[in-house]
Amino acid sequence: MTTAPRKLHIKSFGCQMNVYDAQRMVDTLAPEGFVETANADDADLVILNTCHIREKASEKVYSELGKLRLAKAEAAQHGKQMNVVVAGCVAQAEGDEIIRRAPVVDVVVGPQSYHNLPQLLAKARDGERALDTDFPVEDKFGFLPAPKPAAIRARGISAFVTVQEGCDKFCTFCVVPYTRGAEVSRPVAKIIEDTERLADNGVREITLIGQNVNGYHGEGPDGRPWALGQLIFRLAEIPGIARIRYSTSHPRDVEDTLIAAHRDLPQLMPFVHLPVQSGSDRILAAMNRKHTAADYRRVIERFRSARQDIAFTSDFIVGFPGETEQDFADTLALVTQIGYAGAYSFKYSPRPGTPAAELQETVSQADMDERLTRLQTLIDSQQAAFNKAAVGKTVDVLFERAARNPGQIVGRTAFLQPAHVMASEDIIGKILPVQVESLERYSLIGTLATATHPPLSSSELSQPVLTATGA
Ligand code: SAH
Ligand code: SF4
Numbered sequence: 025m026t027t028a029p030r031k032l033h034i035k036s037f038g039c040q041m042n043v044y045d046a047q048r049m050v051d052t053l054a055p056e057g058f059v060e061t062a063n064a065d066d067a068d069l070v071i072l073n074t075c076h077i078r079e080k081a082s083e084k085v086y087s088e089l090g091k092l093r094l095a096k097a098e099a100a101q102h103g104k105q106m107n108v109v110v111a112g113c114v115a116q117a118e119g120d121e122i123i124r125r126a127p128v129v130d131v132v133v134g135p136q137s138y139h140n141l142p143q144l145l146a147k148a149r150d151g152e153r154a155l156d157t158d159f160p161v162e163d164k165f166g167f168l169p170a171p172k173p174a175a176i177r178a179r180g181i182s183a184f185v186t187v188q189e190g191c192d193k194f195c196t197f198c199v200v201p202y203t204r205g206a207e208v209s210r211p212v213a214k215i216i217e218d219t220e221r222l223a224d225n226g227v228r229e230i231t232l233i234g235q236n237v238n239g240y241h242g243e244g245p246d247g248r249p250w251a252l253g254q255l256i257f258r259l260a261e262i263p264g265i266a267r268i269r270y271s272t273s274h275p276r277d278v279e280d281t282l283i284a285a286h287r288d289l290p291q292l293m294p295f296v297h298l299p300v301q302s303g304s305d306r307i308l309a310a311m312n313r314k315h316t317a318a319d320y321r322r323v324i325e326r327f328r329s330a331r332q333d334i335a336f337t338s339d340f341i342v343g344f345p346g347e348t349e350q351d352f353a354d355t356l357a358l359v360t361q362i363g364y365a366g367a368y369s370f371k372y373s374p375r376p377g378t379p380a381a382e383l384q385e386t387v388s389q390a391d392m393d394e395r396l397t398r399l400q401t402l403i404d405s406q407q408a409a410f411n412k413a414a415v416g417k418t419v420d421v422l423f424e425r426a427a428r429n430p431g432q433i434v435g436r437t438a439f440l441q442p443a444h445v446m447a448s449e450d451i452i453g454k455i456l457p458v459q460v461e462s463l464e465r466y467s468l469i470g471t472l473a474t475a476t477h478p479p480l481s482s483s484e485l486s487q488p489v490l491t492a493t494g495a
């Protein structure tokens with residue numbers, strides 16, 4: 025091993041779990057002498073951290089590999105070795121094919137095997153190609169090094185904490201149960217340890233992540249499985265952690281302690297991503313979602329009865345095999361009834377190995393495009409109304425960093441809306457009330473509400489006002 029730092033470029037696609045995994049890969053390779061670089065061309069090691077969820081996502085791998093072939097050849101001309109790793113869900117699903125199709129790739133490594141990266145890379149440097157997509161690990165994060173204080177500080181005041189990985193739900197359209205394996209929950213003690221380390225190094229907001237995060241059932245200190253709500257009650261006791269979020273939830277796994285946590289904990293943000301996929305019971309059944317549209321509405325009601333200001337976001341798929349105009353109308357009706365603060369919507373994409381891929385596709389591309397546009401128009405109008413409603417109000421903002429415009433600091437509201445104010449950098453890491461004056465695209469623009477402002481009205485007081493020291 026050389027002593028000069030080697031440059032690592034890592035490019036992530038897909039979900040939050042991949043963002044988190046990328047950080048863990050960086051932490052794993054730091055003791056090997058790697059430092060991150062933003063530029064693939066001068067890197068000694070390039071990792072593509074891939075996503076397999078839709079065809080478009082997984083096709084990106086091959087176009088990226090085309091570019092890397094040229095960069096690697098160029099490096100070789102200058103007598104430099106560049107190694108290329110494919111990680112993530114495409115690696116897991118199509119590892120053999122990648123090795124066969126793409127000679128530029130030195131290592132293929134699945135999401136459960138990142139702790140083996142140093143050994144796999146040692147092979148690659150000896151000219152051997154390596155594939156590791158085993159599914160052996162109960163708590164893969166137990167094998168990975170904890171981030172160093174400097175790394176935590178460099179990543180800012182908001183951090184992801186993995187609590188659960190994998191999915192046992194087997195929605196018929198979805199690759200996740202195959203790429204991430206069975207649901208595994210991390211023990212409560214490890215999550216507390218991670219969160220305390222983050223808090224000690226300046227983190228103020230944590231987002232608990234998992235493919236099916238509210239299916240969490242990790243072992244508690246009492247030896248019993250704890251639910252997500254119980255875990256959140258415990259994490260809210262950690263000094264310094266002012267905001268807690270979690271993602272992504274499944275409507276079937278919303279248990280009462282989670283609802284209680286929303287009722288009782290001001291730290292738990294009133295912003296819930298709760299994918300429904302469709303508003304039609306026929307389509308929900310064909311998707312194996314195991315809930316109806318009415319079940320979903322009831323779950324939303326349970327949240328809202330605990331805390332009336334909770335805002336929801338969702339995911340939708342249009343054009344699932346068999347979706348009729350009436351089924352799609354049911355989806356629009358559900359969206360109208362719930363009223364979302366935002367949502368992602370996708371055209372159905374058949375994925376190899378999933379049960380839905382066996383079904384005859386019945387919705388033409390033109391009809392899918394048309395339905396997607398109608399759905400997105402409706403969701404966009406709801407999102408715009410939601411954001412507009414903040415103008416004129418005083419909202420709590422957790423300040424994160426200096427903005428692009430000199431003198432401006434940007435933070436986020438409880439609903440993850442970016443909010444900009446003119447202020448000094450010492451407000452970073454604090455939660456302060458902001459008087460919102462205008463909306464520019466998706467960003468709120470305002471001024472710090474000072475003591476000279478009129479007192480908050482009672483409706484505004486339903487939003488907890490936390491300060492940097494008062495969490
Ligand atoms: N665990 C999360 C979803 C992960 S995938 C959950 O259960 O909600 C993120 C979103 O991608 C899904 O909610 C779904 O809307 C979309 N998606 C997944 N598979 C898809 C497919 N085959 N075609 C189109 N969209 C898909
Ligand atoms: Fe995929 Fe369904 Fe599991 Fe979500 S719940 S990850 S959509 S199988």
Ligand code: F3S
Pocket residue numbers: 037038039040041042074075076077112113199200203204235
């Ligand atoms: Fe994609 Fe894998 Fe996440 S398929 S959405 S990166 S779990």
